[in-house]
Amino acid sequence: MRLLLLVSFLFCFAFAKAQTYEVGLFAGGSNIIGDVGSTQFIDPVDLTVGGLFKWNRSDRHSFRASVIFSNMVGDDNDSDDVSRDLRGYKYNYNLIEASVGIEYNFWEWELYTGKPQIVPYIYTGITGFQYEAFRLDQVSNQLVEEDTDRGLAIPFILGVKYNIAPKLVLGLEAGVRYTFTDNLDGSNNEDFENVSFGNINNNDWYVFSGVTLTYAFGRKPCYCNF
Structure with missing residues (x-):
């Protein structure tokens, strides 16, 4: 019996607080921290939407996956920097x-306590874009589209979430992505280095800020009281 209780306790402990999942949507805005456009660090401009999934492995951490789509817009005329305003470069792409x-x-x-909760959180991982x-x-002294490219980034997200209903979670977050x-x-295309401009020693960042709404489902957490 003691062995059975021990095995049951270990099994329950291994799966405690680990069977809750969340799936939902992200909606907000985006901006790039670079050499063209606004000099503000958080300046959501155009619509950004996506989906996310969370596996709440414990009451303190979750594994998270997401796919987000955004229209990235930058215009020197929106900058407080006089030199950028006079230059007048702009871009608009997906x-x-x-x-x-x-x-x-x-x-x-x-999630299953039935009590209102407000919890701040951070997120990091690896991002491909x-x-x-x-x-x-x-010739035109303007930025023009060249091709499609891919890259990697490290995300740093800070947010706060609140359970607005037993299975609905509302979140507010802002996250920067450090890219490589x-x-x-368009300031430093490796295939056209002769027309590079701006600070070519610093990589660009991009920012998504907005709200998340997720639905929780799955087996309730197991608490073993012996």
């Missing part, structure tokens, strides 16, 4: 990303 990683809760997140690469055309390219804004 970007899609897929990301996997870990979401960590600053304190316990237990595809975008339309631009370059500077010397300096050409999200």
